[in-house]
Amino acid sequence: MEEIDTSSTKKRGFLIKVRKKRKLTQKQVAEYLNIHTSTYANIERGDRNPSLEIALLLSDFFGVDIRLLKR
Template sequence: MFKDRLIQLRKNKKLTQEQMAEKIGIHRGTYANYERGHRQPDYDTLLKIADFFEVTVDYLLRGEEHYKELASEINKRPDTRYAAIDGHDFEDEEKDEILVNALKQIDGLEKIIKEHLEKKSNERNK
């Protein structure tokens, strides 16, 4: 759940709710309600949280299991192929891990594209 991932990410950074709220520019009570599951952040706040923790919005909302389920579905398709590198064939677990990581990176493209467009815009405005 979103609230559980939010708590874990904050604790991994060793931050209090007050510090976290300050970092993303909201009131502590609002942030506390996110962690309790009583409120959901708006889109802009969700982006700030994802950017702060350097994760995707998709990860915040769906978690790691989403990627694993999607990878499993893709790997079941007969047209899914893995090229052997240096003669190394991949075990099924390796295939799942490779695909999960690739799916996470694809989700991260949104952030990369946004940063590129902002940089380009800033350069034009100089």
């Protein structure tokens, strides 16, 4: 599990960093989550908090502790 700073700016940067490190597009992550690309983009930018269900999926997908994705 990767450790991250839980401030929204650091969290936002983490989601972008881990997605790009895995050479994934926002569209690919959104498809895995079964949500619109714009919804995932809003989560990634910190404009929207993920639901518990989406946070669990992101936690599993990126291999991070769920507590780091919920605010």
